[in-house]
Structures are given as C-alpha cells and as structure tokens.
Amino acid sequence: MSYDGTFRVWRGDADGGDLQTYTVEVNEGEVVLDIIHRLQATQAGDLAVRWNCKAGKCGSCSAEINGRPRLMCMTRMGTFAEDETVTVTPLRTFPVIRDLVTDVSYNYEKAAQIPAFTPRPREADGTHRVQQIDVERSQEFRKCIECYLCQDTCHVIRDHEENKAAFAGPRFLIRLAELDMHPLDVVDRRNAAQEEFGLGYCNITKCCSEVCPEGIHLTDNGIIPLKERVVDRKYDPLTWLGSKIGRRRQE
Amino acid sequence: MELERHEYDVVVVGAGGAGLRAAIEAHESGARVAVVCKSLLGKAHTVMAEGGIAAAMANLWPEDNWQVHFRDTMRGGKMLNHWRMAQLHAQEAPDRVRELEDWGALFDRTPDGLISQRDFGGHRYARLAHVGDRTGLELIRTLQQRTVALGIDVYMECTVTRVLRDDAGITGAFGYWRESGRFVAWHAPSVVLATGGIGKSYKVTSNSWEYTGDGHSLAMQAGATLVNMEFVQFHPTGMVWPPSVRGILVTESVRGDGGILKNSAGNRFMFDYIPDFFRKETAETEAEADRWYEDKKNNRRPPELLPRDEVARAINSEVKAGRGTPHGGVFLDIASRRSPEYIRKRLPSMYHQFKELAEVDITTEAMEVGPTCHYVMGGVEVDPDTEAARVPGLFAAGEVAGGMHGSNRLGGNSLSDLLVFGRRAGAAAAAHATTRRGNVAPLSDDDLADAARAALSPFEREGGENPYTVQHDLQQTMHDLVGIIRTAAEMEQALERIEALKVRVANLSVEGHRQYNPGWHLALDLPNMLIVSECIARAALERQESRGGHTRDDFPATDAEWARINLICSPTAEGGVTVTRQPLPQMPGELAEIFEETS
Numbered sequence: 001m002s003y004d005g006t007f008r009v010w011r012g013d014a015d016g017g018d019l020q021t022y023t024v025e026v027n028e029g030e031v032v033l034d035i036i037h038r039l040q041a042t043q044a045g046d047l048a049v050r051w052n053c054k055a056g057k058c059g060s061c062s063a064e065i066n067g068r069p070r071l072m073c074m075t076r077m078g079t080f081a082e083d084e085t086v087t088v089t090p091l092r093t094f095p096v097i098r099d100l101v102t103d104v105s106y107n108y109e110k111a112a113q114i115p116a117f118t119p120r121p122r123e124a125d126g127t128h129r130v131q132q133i134d135v136e137r138s139q140e141f142r143k144c145i146e147c148y149l150c151q152d153t154c155h156v157i158r159d160h161e162e163n164k165a166a167f168a169g170p171r172f173l174i175r176l177a178e179l180d181m182h183p184l185d186v187v188d189r190r191n192a193a194q195e196e197f198g199l200g201y202c203n204i205t206k207c208c209s210e211v212c213p214e215g216i217h218l219t220d221n222g223i224i225p226l227k228e229r230v231v232d233r234k235y236d237p238l239t240w241l242g243s244k245i246g247r248r249r250q251e
Numbered sequence: 252m253e254l255e256r257h258e259y260d261v262v263v264v265g266a267g268g269a270g271l272r273a274a275i276e277a278h279e280s281g282a283r284v285a286v287v288c289k290s291l292l293g294k295a296h297t298v299m300a301e302g303g304i305a306a307a308m309a310n311l312w313p314e315d316n317w318q319v320h321f322r323d324t325m326r327g328g329k330m331l332n333h334w335r336m337a338q339l340h341a342q343e344a345p346d347r348v349r350e351l352e353d354w355g356a357l358f359d360r361t362p363d364g365l366i367s368q369r370d371f372g373g374h375r376y377a378r379l380a381h382v383g384d385r386t387g388l389e390l391i392r393t394l395q396q397r398t399v400a401l402g403i404d405v406y407m408e409c410t411v412t413r414v415l416r417d418d419a420g421i422t423g424a425f426g427y428w429r430e431s432g433r434f435v436a437w438h439a440p441s442v443v444l445a446t447g448g449i450g451k452s453y454k455v456t457s458n459s460w461e462y463t464g465d466g467h468s469l470a471m472q473a474g475a476t477l478v479n480m481e482f483v484q485f486h487p488t489g490m491v492w493p494p495s496v497r498g499i500l501v502t503e504s505v506r507g508d509g510g511i512l513k514n515s516a517g518n519r520f521m522f523d524y525i526p527d528f529f530r531k532e533t534a535e536t537e538a539e540a541d542r543w544y545e546d547k548k549n550n551r552r553p554p555e556l557l558p559r560d561e562v563a564r565a566i567n568s569e570v571k572a573g574r575g576t577p578h579g580g581v582f583l584d585i586a587s588r589r590s591p592e593y594i595r596k597r598l599p600s601m602y603h604q605f606k607e608l609a610e611v612d613i614t615t616e617a618m619e620v621g622p623t624c625h626y627v628m629g630g631v632e633v634d635p636d637t638e639a640a641r642v643p644g645l646f647a648a649g650e651v652a653g654g655m656h657g658s659n660r661l662g663g664n665s666l667s668d669l670l671v672f673g674r675r676a677g678a679a680a681a682a683h684a685t686t687r688r689g690n691v692a693p694l695s696d697d698d699l700a701d702a703a704r705a706a707l708s709p710f711e712r713e714g715g716e717n718p719y720t721v722q723h724d725l726q727q728t729m730h731d732l733v734g735i736i737r738t739a740a741e742m743e744q745a746l747e748r749i750e751a752l753k754v755r756v757a758n759l760s761v762e763g764h765r766q767y768n769p770g771w772h773l774a775l776d777l778p779n780m781l782i783v784s785e786c787i788a789r790a791a792l793e794r795q796e797s798r799g800g801h802t803r804d805d806f807p808a809t810d811a812e813w814a815r816i817n818l819i820c821s822p823t824a825e826g827g828v829t830v831t832r833q834p835l836p837q838m839p840g841e842l843a844e845i846f847e848e849t850s
Contacts, residue, residue: 028493029496030493030494031608034495041723045718045719045761046763046770047769049769052294052459052461053298054499055499056607057385058293059294060291074608076608104291108407117354126349127349128352129363129364129365130360142389143385144392179355184352
C-alpha cells in the first residue's frame with residue numbers, strides 16, 4: 001500500500017528560496033500534511049509549517065498544492081497518481097516568513113477595522129428571539145475558518161500589493177455581509193463596505209467561492225447581495241435626500 | 252541579552268475560550284491585559300469543539316434548572332468534582348451563553364426563536380446550546396471578535412516558557428516569538444494560565460500540536476500544585492480509519508441526535524454495559540431508548556448516552572472480545588436511523604469530515620469509531636471562586652485547571668467551563684493586580700538569563716537526538732502503558748521509561764536556526780509533556796481503584812475510601828513530582844439534598 005512519492009517543497013525566507021525535491025514514504029489514506037510531518041520528523045526538522053487541528057476545522061495549514069490554494073490536511077494523497085510530483089508552496093498573496101509559513105497580518109489588520117457587532121436590546125424577558133430562518137444566512141458566513149485561501153486566490157490582491165490598503169478581500173467582505181444580514185445587529189456598514197473596504201474592486205469572478213474549503217458561497221450569497229444593498233442605499237432618491245438634509249445616520 | 256519587554260497588569264497565556272473570556276473580563280475590569288498564544292488568534296483548540304455548550308437554560312425542557320445540571324455533572328464525575336466549582340458552573344453557564352449572543356454569536360434556534368439545545372451523554376435534558384456541529388468555532392470567533400473590538404493586545408505565535416515569581420508571588424512571564432525566535436518578557440503581577448490540555452503525550456488523540464501541557468508544567472515550575480491528574484478522558488468515538496486520521500473526533504452529537512453503537516455482529520452492545528450507578532436512569536430496551544428522544548418524561552436515556560468513560564470502556568471491551576470492525580473500532584450508525592437531510596443539517600462537519608477523509612457517506616453507511624485521548628480532567632488546583640492557584644498572582648481556567656469535572660467530564664461541560672471560569676479568573680486576576688500595582692519587583696536578571704539559556708540549549712548541543720523521535724517514543728509509552736486500561740506493573744514501567752526520556756530530552760539537538768523552527772519549538776515543549784506524563788502515571792499508580800477516566804485492571808471496582816480522596820501532584824526541589832493525598836472538599840447539606848430529591 002505504501003510507495004515513495006516525489007515532493008517539491010518551497011524552502012526559504014523573505015530573502016528568497018527555491019523548490020527542494022524530497023522522496024517521502026506515502027501510506028494509504030494519508031493527506032499532504034502527513035507527508036509534510038513525515039518530512040519534518042525524518043529529513044527536515046526545521047521545515048516551517050502552520051497546522052493545528054488536522055481535521056479541516058481551524059484553517060491553519062493553507063498552502064498551494066500544485067498551484068492550487070488548499071488545506072494540506074484535507075488534500076488526500078489518493079487524489080494524485082503515485083508517479084506524480086506534488087509541489088507545495090506557500091500562499092503567494094502574503095509575504096513569506098519561512099518555508100510554508102507566510103505573514104498573514106494583513107488579515108488581522110482588516111479584521112480590526114470592521115465596525116464591531118452592535119446588538120439591539122434584549123427582550124423584556126432577557127432573551128433574544130430570532131427565527132432559525134433568519135440566523136441561517138449569517139450562519140453560512142460564520143462557518144468561515146479563516147484559512148485565507150479566498151484572500152490568496154483573489155486577483156485583486158494576488159500579485160497586487162498596491163490594492164491591499166483599499167481592499168479587505170473576500171473574507172472580510174463576507175464578514176461585512178454577515179453583519180449586514182445579522183438579525184440582531186443595528187449598525188449600517190454599507191457605506192464603509194464601499195468606501196473603506198473596497199467592495200467595488202470585486203468583479204465577482206467567484207474564484208473565492210471555488211477555493212473555499214467550507215463551501216461558502218462567498219460571491220453569490222455574500223458579496224453580490226451586499227453590492228445590491230450598497231447600490232440601494234446609494235441610488236435610492238429618498239435615502240439621498242435624507243442624507244442631504246441630515247435626518248439619517250451617516251455611518 | 253536581546254530582550255523585548257512589556258508591562259501589563261494581567262498576562263493571559265492561551266487564547267482559547269478560557270483565555271479570551273478571561274482577557275475580556277480583566278480588560279472590562281480596567282486592567283491592562285496581554286494575551287499570549289502559540290498559534291494565530293482564532294486557531295486554538297476550542298475551535299474543534301463540536302457538540303455545544305451545556306447550560307440549564309430550560310429553552311426546551313422547562314423542568315431543567317441549575318440543580319439538575321449540577322447533579323448530572325457531579326454524577327458524571329463520579330462525585331469527585333469540587334462541589335463548589337460544579338455549583339458555580341451550573342448556576343452561571345446560562346448567563347455566559349446569553350452574553351455570547353450580545354457579542355454576535357448566532358446559535359441554532361427553537362421554534363419559539365430561543366437558543367436551541369441538544370441532547371448529550373449524561374445530561375438529563377436537552378441542554379447543549381449549539382450551532383450545527385461547529386459550536387467551538389462559533390465560540391472562539393465570537394470571543395476573538397470581541398477581544399479585537401475591545402483592542403486587547405494579542406501576542407500571536409508566541410510561546411511562554413517560564414512563569415516568573417519572587418517570594419511575594421508572580422512577577423511576570425518569559426517566552427519567545429515563534430516567527431523570529433527572539434525573546435520577550437512581560438512584567439505583570441497576575442498571570443492567567445489558559446493553555447488547555449495534554450493530549451499530545453498520547454499516540455491516538457483528538458488534540459492538536461499545541462496540547463503539550465504547558466500550563467500544567469508552568470504551574471508546577473512556579474510552585475503550584477495539580478489535582479486529579481490520573482483522570483484522562485478517552486472520548487469513545489474517534490475516527491479509526493484511515494490510519495492518518497486515527498483519533499480525530501467524531502462528535503457525541505451523533506449519538507445525541509439518534510446515532511447508535513453496534514458491534515460486528517450487529518448488536519447494540521451498550522445495553523450490556525449499563526453500570527448499576529446509572530441503571531435507574533438508563534433505558535432497558537431499544538424501544539424505550541428510541542422513544543426517549545421525543546418523550547423524556549416517560550422513558551429513560553439510551554445507553555449510548557451514558558457518560559463518556561462508560562462508553563469508551565464498553566467499546567474497548569467489545570474490540571478486545573473480537574467483536575470489532577475490520578479496522579479495530581465499532582460501528583456508529585446514524586444512517587439507518589435518521590434521514591439524510593436531517594443528518595446533513597445537524598451534523599454538517601461530520602458529514603464533510605468522513606466524506607473527505609475516509610470516503611464514507613454517513614447518511615448511507617455506518618462510521619467506524621474507537622476511543623481517542625480527548626481531555627484531561629486533572630489540572631492546576633485552584634480556589635473555586637477565583638481560580639487562584641497556590642502561588643499569589645497565578646490563576647488557571649479551562650482545561651488546564653482541575654477539580655471541576657472530577658473523574659470524568661460530561662460532553663458540553665467544557666465550553667461552559669471555559670466561559671464561567673475564564674470570566675472568574677479574569678476578574679480575580681485584575682483584582683489581584685490592583686492590590687499589587689506598583690509593588691511588583693522587577694524581573695530578576697538571573698531568572699531571565701536562565702530562561703534564555705535553557706531555551707537556547709538545544710542549539711548548542713551537537714549530535715544529540717531528534718526531538719520528533721523522542722516525542723514519538725513518549726506517545727507510544729503513554730499509549731501502551733498509561734492508556735485507557737491500567738495496571739501497576741505497566742505504570743511502573745512507564746515511569747522508568749519517562750526517567751529515560753528525561754535524559755534523552757536533556758540531550759536533544761535541533762538543526763537550523765531560531766526563525767520559525769518547529770523542531771526547536773518541539774524540543775522546548777517536550778519537558779512540559781514529560782512532567783505532565785509523570786504526574787499522570789504517578790497519580791494513576793497511587794489511586795488503587797477504578798473511577799471515571801481512570802480504570803485499573805488490577806483494581807476494577809470503585810472504592811468508597813477513595814471517594815473521599817484527591818491526589819495532589821507537587822513539584823520537588825529536584826524537579827520531580829510527589830503525590831500526596833488530600834481529603835475531598837465536603838459538600839454542604841443543602842447541596843447534598845439535591846442528590847436525594849431528584850435521583
């Protein structure tokens with residue numbers, strides 16, 4: 001059942017690096033992360049890689065496998081032919097720290113800029129009453145494990161460092177969509193979505209939805225509805241008039 | 252020595268549910284707070300919790316209340332729990348859940364629009380607030396977003412290797428940035444340990460790489476004590492096939508939502524393993540068990556929903572008796588019991604996990620499952636109300652703390668534990684800092700230099716052993732000799748091997764340099780894993796009875812004498828461990844009455 005597979009793994013740091021070739025044993029049922037671990041334990045003790053749960057729940061072990069953004073823990077070796085060389089490289093959209101580990105602080109900076117969830121008051125009996133159907137839309141986006149594969153694949157920032165300041169990336173556009181659809185939240189973030197988080201940069205090519213390991217429909221269920229809501233606000237004549245005479249909230 | 256220095260009132264070590272809840276509370280109490288965590292924020296082990304948060308909110312069963320939850324928790328722990336912790340936990344959990352909603356959490360709902368609650372092992376009523384089977388993710392994301400909104404400082408990918416103290420108590424902590432390998436020290440009067448568990452000392456575990464017993468070890472090094480270390484929970488249902496996923500958790504919700512366990516002969520074997528202790532509250536026939544999901548008043552719980560220790564032992568026995576599955580587990584079947592739509596709706600992560608990792612469709616086929624090391628009941632001995640350890644300024648909350656769960660934890664009681672005691676630890680740590688502010692001695696240069704020297708020593712040795720090999724040997728030792736079924740001879744052998752492993756750990760070498768070097772990080776985690784393993788083995792050898800998560804083949808019965816004794820692990824001057832007996836705290840009369848009224 002076991003065979004020796006050929007792997008090319010990017011080794012290096014911010015100053016540069018290259019693909020190194022390794023021969024590693026592969027056993028039945030293994031995933032790419034198992035191979036990386038075996039490589040660490042037997043041939044390259046200092047090979048840098050992030051991982052935590054090894055079950056597709058934490059979103060730590062993101063990398064590009066044969067050029068495709070994937071979780072290493074959810075990519076089965078059985079999907080490759082035994083004589084196929086498997087190439088593992090770090091996420092290209094973020095600066096390399098070392099080997100397969102990248103600097104994802106861009107994401108944490110964007111997360112901190114999003115206006116926080118602000119609830120409506122509780123009911124008189126101290127509860128919040130909400131129907132299941134009303135929580136489900138936002139729940140889809142709260143399945144996000146923050147693996148940042150959507151950020152990695154998004155052409156607005158992949159190879160376009162200059163757009164990062166003005167564009168929060170699909171992960172945070174669906175965070176804005178989640179809050180916009182949240183049945184208990186009272187803040188209007190539509191203007192901020194457009195002006196501060198760069199919603200307009202997205203031209204809905206749906207690459208983010210394709211790579212999402214959680215199967216979240218980022219574009220169809222999140223970004224497009226958010227764009228529609230922004231447009232409603234921006235071009236609705238009554239809203240426009242209201243904003244001019246100062247009786248509506250500006251945020 | 253190059254050293255980055257910071258000043259805080261409270262340093263929280265760990266950013267799972269307990270750590271973040273502690274940080275939020277300390278911050279809201281006015282303290283300057285730092286959270287230090289080994290991984291990126293939002294990746295802590297809490298994210299893997301699946302089933303839910305146990306809280307007697309009575310949203311589905313008006314009969315439920317804190318007394319019933321308290322009783323279930325104590326009975327699940329075979330009465331060895333610290334009664335006061337179990338009481339506070341049962342009383343405060345509902346408020347802690349409601350507060351999450353105010354911070355943005357979106358729980359599944361009842362038809363009335365309230366937070367839905369699901370059945371779980373050992374809980375008399377459907378009690379677990381949940382979001383599908385990804386409740387831990389919801390909890391951590393909610394607390395993470397709250398932490399960020401409050402502007403609390405988070406030191407991500409940063410490992411604490413020492414808690415620093417003087418005669419008056421805690422003075423701070425020392426650690427290194429994983430990214431650069433550079434050292435960092437925090438000067439602070441209060442340190443909250445919230446580092447989770449120890450599962451990485453075992454070969455088959457549901458736990459992530461982070462679970463190396465850091466907080467347990469830091470507490471011992473600082474002079475604090477551990478309690479109940481002999482009690483390790485083997486979750487009955489981990490994946491068993493393929494080998495690379497062995498140990499990954501299969502949530503108890505599968506059984507809570509109607510799944511049953513069968514052996515290779517197709518028998519629902521749990522009916523053969525109902526202990527006398529739970530006989531009165533457990534169904535006798537399959538028909539009664541099946542009716543219970545809809546009518547809890549007139550029927551009793553299915554035996555699949557006995558506490559985890561009972562189910563894990565039963566599975567172990569079936570496999571040993573030759574009635575296991577081809578891959579050495581038993582069958583967990585929900586496919587024949589619930590519709591595909593229901594399964595996909597209630598258990599989306601399980602559906603996904605089996606489909607992706609094992610090529611099994613759980614809506615049409617049974618899963619193969621077996622026990623996996625999941626949780627340590629033992630931990631830092633704390634004051635129940637403040638989570639203060641025996642060292643002034645040191646606090647512990649969540650899995651790293653001991654006492655709350657006695658000899659066995661009920662499913663769902665962990666997430667609530669994190670919230671209830673995380674909050675209490677944060678408040679007490681902030682209060683302690685207020686009393687000490689301005690009076691904390693500066694960090695000792697000698698201590699800092701010593702900590703730095705210890706951290707760098709694996710680079711200085713050449714030709715020493717590879718840390719991965721030593722970790723593997725430790726995991727094999729604990730798996731083989733201090734696992735789910737234990738004997739004196741095997742544990743004595745384990746202690747001998749641990750002594751040999753200590754020598755090997757002192758002679759590790761690592762290749763490469765300090766920048767993001769996992770081999771080095773593991774070399775620094777290994778001493779923690781060893782001290783925790785020694786505590787488990789010593790306490791387990793001492794307790795000559797079987798109870799909860801501690802099963803002795805040579806002492807198979809539960810013993811009334813031992814029901815009154817806690818085992819305390821303390822550090823010796825030579826860096827070893829001693830185990831002493833301590834009387835169990837006695838429950839006041841009005842709480843004791845709960846067991847008479849409702850049983």
